[in-house]
Amino acid sequence: MGADNLMVTLYDGAEVSAARLLAVTGKPDTPAAVAELAAAVRANPLWSRLPDSVLIGRCEPVPLLAVAGTFSDEQQVLLLQLRGYLDVLLHEREFVDYSQAEEVCGQLAERLVTVFGADTLQSAQFAAIPRGGLIVLGMLAYHLDLKPNQFTSLEAADADRVLFVIDDCSLTGKRFRECLSRIASDSVVFCPLYAPEALCAGIVAREPRVVNCIAGVSLKDTSPAQGVAGHEEWRRRRYAQLGEDFYWLGQTLGVAFAWCTPQTRRWDDVEGRFLEDWDVVPPSRSLKRRLLQRRLENDADAKYLPTLTLNMPTPGTELRVHDRVLWCCWDDEVIVAKLPQRADDAARVYRLIGISAEFWQLLMTHDAMQSIIQALWEQYQVARERLEADMTSLEDQLYAEGLLVRHEHLPRNHGTDTYQLQDDPS
Incomplete structure (x- = not known):
């Protein structure tokens, strides 16, 4: 299978506001937020399957984040899945910090007192x-005023006493089922802080020893509704994923807690099982993510992690890079791409080599064409007239491709799929 030089858009500030980006990353300004989103993307062992990738970000005037590299069809599928997780993060992901968790624990404690009574809880x-x-459980213990002798482990619980099993989140009940097999108690109450109401009902219906399942907050079912196009296909795939022994067929978004995030898995039709998937929760929002980021960055074997380039266009220049252009240095080349307005459209990727690459790099730090030509002339000592003609021709090509803008005016609409400047023929 062949591989192509590509730049895949991961975040586009034209589609998701900078305000939402700040809220998701918990950062005070756009540069810090773009860097944090890049850190979230980067902290993933799955990059071992996409070596030599480069993350490229830009903060002004529209925040952008993309990944560049030479990707096969299979690798492109992985990147599209990554983009899908970022869409969920930026639009739907719920974050629960310690103060909110404490509040929900209080709500759960009130429900437990109402259902079981204080005397039952104290015994x-x-x-x-x-x-x-x-x-x-530590937070809940304070709300319920539990005594030290009420704490036990799953394996050491008395068979003749009611056992309350506490968890932070339950999406399918699989982990609870595994724990239930290690519990001797004949009366079990399962209390996940967050869980779908239908899952709780399914657990009680399927497990005779579970007398009740009470969540602090009920998670919304995000599966296609019956009768909606795609429901039957989704149901078929869900059966294949869960098998016959399941509590609930639906699915929901996981909750990102301040201490951890739900373990992400993707279903692989070829393998017939769940495989490791992307986790894009910003490290600043989750202890587990921060520790993983630290381990990967300090791991000598994790050289596959993508490097990060932040484009910082020079203000007030005679020539400037188009607002939707990203670039990075790649060995002795410069990779440049203009991101399309639609994320599903492919960006045209250009490889600038030799003096063209040097011209681009000088363009990033010089404020006028003449100063760029002067710098190149001092280096190469060629006929100045020929150098000026060549660089003017290159400037015209870059302008025609929509990569450069003159005198702060937007370029004419030339599209993104015309011809290349000494770029990869693939």
Whole structure:
């Protein structure tokens, strides 16, 4: 299978506002937010399957983030999946910090008191599903005023006492089922902080020992509704993924907690199983993500992580780069691309080599054409008239391709798929 030089848009400020980007990353300004989004993308072991990739970001005037590289068809599928997770992050992902978790724990405690009564709770035993459940149980213990002798482990719980099993989030109930097999108690109450209401009902219906399942917050079912186009195909695939032994057929978005994020898996039709997938929660929003980022950055074997280039256009120049152009240095070349307005459209990628690459790099730091030509002439000592003619011709080509803008005026609409400047013929 062949591979193509591509630049794939991951975030486009023209589609998702900078205000939303700031809210998702928790950063105070656009440069910090773009850098944090890049860090979220970068902190993924899956980059081992996309070596030699480069992340390119730009903050002004429209924030942009893209990945450049030579990608096969299979690798392009991975990048499209990455973009899909970023879309969810930027539009729908719910973040739960410690203060919100504390508030929801209070709501869960009130529900437990209402359903079971204070006396039952004071005589019951409590255990957590590691690791997120331990944090939730610690908060819940204060709300319920639990005593030290009420805490136990899943394996050590008394068979004749009610056991409350605490977790931070449950999306399919698979982890709870695995834990239930290690519990001796005949009366179990499952209490995930966040879970779909239908999942809780399914657990109670399928497990005779589970007397109740109560969540602090019910998560919304995001699966296609019955009768909607694609529902039957989705249902067929979901059956294949979960098998016959499931509590609930639906699906929902996971919650990103301040301490961890739900483990992401993608279904592979060829393998017939779930495989490792992207996690794009910003490291600044999750302890687990920060620690993973630190481990990957300090791992000598993780050289596959993409490098990050932040484009910083020079203001007030005679020539400037178009607002939707991104670029990076790649060995002795410069890779340049103008991102299309539609994310599904392919960007035209240009490879500038030799003096063309040097011209571009000088363009990023000089404010006038004559100063660029002077710098090149001092280096090459060629006939100045010929050098000026060649560089003017190159400037015209870059302008015609929509990569450069003169005198702060937008270029004519030349599109993004015309011809290349000494670029890759693939």
